[in-house]
Amino acid sequence: MADYLSPGVYVEEFESGSRPLEGVSTSTAGFIGLAQRGAVEGLPLLVTGPADFQRAFGSYLSESAFGSYRYLAYAVEQFFMNGGSRCYVMRVAPSDAKPATNGDRLADALSISAKNPGAWGNLVSVSLAPASKAKTQIYEVTDKRYRVKNANGFYAGDVVSFAAGGEVQLARIVSVQDNIVELAEPLDGDVVDTALLPSKVLSTSEFTLTVAFGDEVEIFEKVSLNPEAPSYLDKVASRSNLVDVTALVTSTAATAPFEQLTGDAEGVLEFVLTGGSDGTVGNLSAADFIGEDRGPGRRTGIQSFIDNDVVSIMAIPGVTDPNVQLSLVAHCENLGSRFAILDIPREKTKVADVLTHRDLFDSSYAALYNPWLSVFDPLDKRNIFVPPSGTMAGIYSRSDTTRGVQKAPANEVLRGVVGLDVQYNTGEQDILNPAGVNLIRSFTGQGIRVWGARTASSNSLWKYINVRRLFIFLEGSIKAGTNWVVFEPNNDQLWARVQRTIDAFLTRVWRDGALVGSSPSEAFFIDIGRSTMTQDDIDNGRLICVIGVAPVKPAEFVIFRITQKTGSE
Structure with a gap:
């Protein structure tokens, strides 16, 4: 109870009624797979459209290099085409993938490497050019102390150059207080210049680092090798989305930073990173997709989605390894807040083969879809077959948005799909549907539609996808909306x-x-x-x-x- 010590009127607020409870989102998807670029550990990245995906993860992967692991980009594109609005993506890379580096260029002075592994880093160009962030004139000299017109931009540890009559002297700053700059060694000659347009100037010595990848250009202006300065290279370049930069040397009084790095006093140094590799698909294993729990912010694969509490639909497009799929289902069951969409191997088209794969699962938190879908490939300029999980994730999202999570995501048209890998008939569906395999079928005059809404559960109470997802919605909403009750x-x-x-x-x-x-x-x-x-x-x-x-x-x-x-x- 509040203390009332002084006479007066006290106005207080209190809650007497119930708090409104909002429903959680059920239409956010999570995807895991191979990509050209992107972080392979940490938090999944939010993607709000195909263009956003390409900026962060690159374009389509070739079949010759990546084979059946190349479908992430197509799945995300299909997700948005079929009504999805946002998803989170986590990249997986082979264990032998390597980031591009500066190699022998400036190897003793700078360590520059692409932000993440992949051959994309071999297209990153780096350039360095001398620069100066601050200039001033000297008004008064007392031993090694120099009263300057303006000391803004000068920091202890900076290398400064004094130019007068075509000659340049270099010195290192010991301290800066008000407009008094103390140098480690005194400057030679008459350095005072009080003219309105000075001919003797004291300047800081820095350099500008430019990193470019395609149309993406990052410019870090007037950075230094002084760890005490706000413009220190390591601090400023840590904002880069393209490279990791570490200075292996610190500034010295005898040499300007640009010359210290390159060996030249002026000019521009340009080079490209080398040694980046996508790795080999043969080195991929189920462990790469399942991921490792390396601690908060460093998890990989499926494990990285433990830190994400927004995603409610999960898929690993085209990856049909039972170890990976069972791990994804277990992930969804353990959290109880998301639903897995599983693909069936493309080569398993016969009813008996499909049932063999389906019999690996018994969960109300997962659903299987077949067959694979024919879509246009912008990379090869032809139609290819892609797994249905990305398309189905988009349909889940579209159905939730337009009708609600209580509507089964079935009898919905697949957008952007021009054909099916296999045309199943009613007799074959009579066998597969009760077993929990959801078929995608083509109907005359009605297009290609989802024609199944069953989970992979043997429990008849949870045989329908919309029932399980409705309970996920209810449980998540009640949990999120009643935190105020605790204590x-x-x-x-x-x-x-x-x-x-x-x-x-x-x-x-x-x-x-x-x-x-x-x-x-x-x-x-x-x-x-x-x-x-x-x-x-x-x-x-x-x-x-x-x-x-x-x-x-x-x-x-x-x-x-x-x-x-x-x-x-």
Whole structure:
């Protein structure tokens, strides 16, 4: 309770009602795969469009170099084409992939390497040119102390040059205070110049570093080799998206930084990085996609998505190794907040072969789709077959946005798809659909459509994709919207507020058509209080709320029973 010590009027705010509970997003996808460039460890990168993907991860990969691992770029493109709005991408690279470096160029002075491995780094050009960030004139000399007109831009440790009458002297700054600059060694001759247009100038010595990759150019102006200066090369270049730069030397009083690096007093030094390699596909293994947990901010592969709490749909396009797919499913089950879309190997087209692959899984957090899809390849200028997971992720996102997560992502048209690798008929689907394999089929006059909405679960309660994803939505929304409850007094007032909060949210969900029933009482129930908690629960800090909902199920089988009506009836 607040202290009231002085007489007066006190106005205070307090919360008396329930807090509004917002639904979490269910349409954000996460992709893992090979790319031209991009970080291979850390946090997955947000991508909001195909152009955004190309800026961060490069363009399409060739079939000759990457084979069946090249489908990430196509999957992301299909995701956005089919209605996706945002996704997170994590790159995987072979273990023998190497970043491009400066090699023997300036090897004793600078270490420059591409930001991440890949042959793309061999196209990064680097140039250095002398520069100066500050100039001033000297007004007064006292031993090694020089009173200057303006000391802004001068820092202890900087190398400065004094130019007078065509001659240049170099010195190192010991300290700077107000407009007094102290040098390690005194300057020779008469250095004072009070003229309006001075002919004797004291200047700092720096250089400008320019890094270019295609149309992407980064310019780091007037950087120095002085670790004490804000313009120190390592500090400034750490902002680069293209390269990692480390200075192996520090500034010396005898040499200007540009000359210290290049051996020349003036001019421009240009070179390109070399030694970058994409690695060999043969060195890829399931472990590269599963990833390693190297600690926060350094995880790779699937493990990198542990740090992401936004993604709700996961896919590794074209990678059908059972070890990888089972790890992805386990990842989704452990978190309980995301759903895996799995591809079936392209060569497995016969019903028996498809069922063999499908039998590896039993999870309500995953769904399998077949066959592969024919799309246009801008790289080879022809149609190619790509895995369906990227397209399906886009359809999930589109269906969630237009209809809601309660709508099964089926009977939807696939955009940008011109054909199927295999045309399955109804008889074959009669076998595959009950087994949990969702087929994509072509119907005369209706285009190519998703014709299945089943999970890979053997539990009939969770056989429909929309039911599982609805529960993911409900659980995530309630968890995110009730954090305020933690550490509140566990009493009747809190229980009532929690019940009102969840009741208002589920009523809105019911009105949106996600729950069955003609009234909220038929659609859900909320039980909280003494009926759900014992005194032991309360003593141990547990608040238990039991919620039951009746989700809508898709009309998977539409049956019209028709009979003949006779005239006498």
